[in-house]
Amino acid sequence: MVTEQSSRSIAPAEGTLGVLLVGLGAVATTFVAGVENVRRGRAKPVGSLSKMSTIRLGKRTEGRSPLIEDFVPLASLDDLVFAAWDPIPDDAYESCKVAGVLDSQHIEPIADFLRGIKPMPAVFDQNYVKRLTGTNVKSGRTKRELAEQLRDDIREFKQERGCARLVMIWCASTEVFISPGPAHESLAAFERAMEENDPAIPPSMLYAWAAIMEGVPFANGAPNLTVDVAALQELAEQKGVAVCGKDFKTGQTMVKTVISPMLKARMLGLSGWYSTNILGNRDGEVLDDPESFKTKEESKLGVLEHILQPSMYPDLYGQIYHKVRINYYPPRGDNKEGWDNIDIFGWLGYPMQIKVNFLCRDSILAAPIVLDLALFLDLAQRAEMVGIQEWLSFYFKSPMAAPQLVPEHDLFIQQTKLKNTLRWLMGEEQITHLGVEYYEYERV
Numbered sequence: 001m002v003t004e005q006s007s008r009s010i011a012p013a014e015g016t017l018g019v020l021l022v023g024l025g026a027v028a029t030t031f032v033a034g035v036e037n038v039r040r041g042r043a044k045p046v047g048s049l050s051k052m053s054t055i056r057l058g059k060r061t062e063g064r065s066p067l068i069e070d071f072v073p074l075a076s077l078d079d080l081v082f083a084a085w086d087p088i089p090d091d092a093y094e095s096c097k098v099a100g101v102l103d104s105q106h107i108e109p110i111a112d113f114l115r116g117i118k119p120m121p122a123v124f125d126q127n128y129v130k131r132l133t134g135t136n137v138k139s140g141r142t143k144r145e146l147a148e149q150l151r152d153d154i155r156e157f158k159q160e161r162g163c164a165r166l167v168m169i170w171c172a173s174t175e176v177f178i179s180p181g182p183a184h185e186s187l188a189a190f191e192r193a194m195e196e197n198d199p200a201i202p203p204s205m206l207y208a209w210a211a212i213m214e215g216v217p218f219a220n221g222a223p224n225l226t227v228d229v230a231a232l233q234e235l236a237e238q239k240g241v242a243v244c245g246k247d248f249k250t251g252q253t254m255v256k257t258v259i260s261p262m263l264k265a266r267m268l269g270l271s272g273w274y275s276t277n278i279l280g281n282r283d284g285e286v287l288d289d290p291e292s293f294k295t296k297e298e299s300k301l302g303v304l305e306h307i308l309q310p311s312m313y314p315d316l317y318g319q320i321y322h323k324v325r326i327n328y329y330p331p332r333g334d335n336k337e338g339w340d341n342i343d344i345f346g347w348l349g350y351p352m353q354i355k356v357n358f359l360c361r362d363s364i365l366a367a368p369i370v371l372d373l374a375l376f377l378d379l380a381q382r383a384e385m386v387g388i389q390e391w392l393s394f395y396f397k398s399p400m401a402a403p404q405l406v407p408e409h410d411l412f413i414q415q416t417k418l419k420n421t422l423r424w425l426m427g428e429e430q431i432t433h434l435g436v437e438y439y440e441y442e443r444v
């Protein structure tokens with residue numbers, strides 16, 4: 001039984017933590033270069049909860065608000081080492097320059113460090129990412145054989161770098177849309193499908209399978225199905241491995257999961273939400289392919305439906321017109337621009353509008369999420385938290401949840417869930433925000 005306060009013991013965060021990155025593109029290089037800059041005292045880890053956020057403990061009057069990193073035993077940044085797979089052979093230095101996210105002041109002083117991260121040959125298949133061609137690619141007779149090669153890579157890296165523990169994070173391109181089917185229903189069916197080169201098994205599932213087989217927790221930063229299938233969850237439970245996903249929640253969707261709960265909290269109606277973006281990086285190019293875009297679109301569209309619950313509030317949310325567009329526009333590079341036009345209505349149905357123009361930097365928003373996921377997933381694994389880590393839904397557009405549950409999308413409920421999980425892990429009281437105890441006066 002799960003109690004309000006956990007008494008579980010957490011293995012210490014001793015030794016080196018190897019972070020295995022699938023994909024060494026804009027997000028992954030912005031993350032590793034960022035960590036190195038922070039380690040050298042050249043920049044601050046802005047955007048990272050694990051590094052910058054405090055957590056309130058006990059009553060408001062107690063004044064106890066330590067930094068999260070001083071409260072829970074997380075791996076130290078100095079203990080992180082990195083490896084990556086990518087079908088493009090550029091090392092992290094070259095890839096960082098191609099991505100065009102960071103200025104030379106954050107690249108050149110750490111050039112040697114970045115050059116040291118050379119991508120291992122990837123399991124890559126153009127059928128799943130149409131707009132890319134890769135040369136740094138593994139070959140094998142079956143998908144199973146390819147996945148076994150990934151397991152060899154994991155073991156070799158672990159041994160070479162003397163890692164005490166590992167985590168794997170999918171920072172690779174968005175694959176084409178795949179619906180869950182018979183090959184994903186059980187582990188036995190999945191493993192058979194790998195042997196038979198079933199098209200229902202894309203490369204991302206092979207990475208996830210290899211990670212779980214090696215006892216390595218896995219996070220999925222893209223909207224691909226990947227680890228969000230019964231077969232791999234069965235494997236995760238069998239092997240005692242933590243998993244989470246899908247699709248980093250960064251720009252427009254982060255804003256959406258803040259504004260829509262506001263509307264619902266005040267019982268304001270919504271008739272339409274039109275979201276459009278221009279984006280010029282490689283991710284934008286991959287998403288220009290309709291099949292990859294469909295995977296992203298599904299992930300972005302689900303959010304409003306889940307938050308607003310139209311079946312419960314048909315008068316307010318029964319007729320929403322929701323549209324999401326991503327337009328590939330090379331001059332902007334990684335500096336995405338998003339526009340949202342939100343048609344709402346209030347008292348007696350009078351219409352109003354909200355406009356949001358977010359000039360964001362995609363990878364700058366995603367990099368701290370990768371860091372937090374690496375550190376928190378490692379914590380979950382050391383605390384023997386197995387299977388789907390719903391408390392990490394804070395970081396995802398399409399959070400994974402147990403089959404009988406609807407996922408939680410509201411950013412601030414997700415944040416409360418995350419912090420309460422940390423309190424629970426450390427045996428601290430849950431914060432309910434009730435607060436009546438401050439106002440219980442004795443009558444005279």
Ligand SMILES: NC(=O)c1ccc[n+]([C@@H]2O[C@H](COP(=O)([O-])OP(=O)(O)OC[C@H]3O[C@@H](n4cnc5c(N)ncnc54)[C@H](O)[C@@H]3O)[C@@H](O)[C@H]2O)c1
Nearest residue numbers: 023025026027086122172173174222248250282283362366
């Ligand atoms: N940046 C954000 O705000 C954000 C938000 C949510 C999700 N994402 C997702 O994160 C992922 C990475 O984004 P990015 O901007 O770094 O893209 P990117 O194109 O710069 O990098 C992706 C890299 O993955 C590599 N890759 C493709 N297939 C691979 C495979 N099978 N194995 C190994 N590597 C493979 C590509 O060659 C490329 O180098 C994308 O799927 C994107 O949709 C990004």
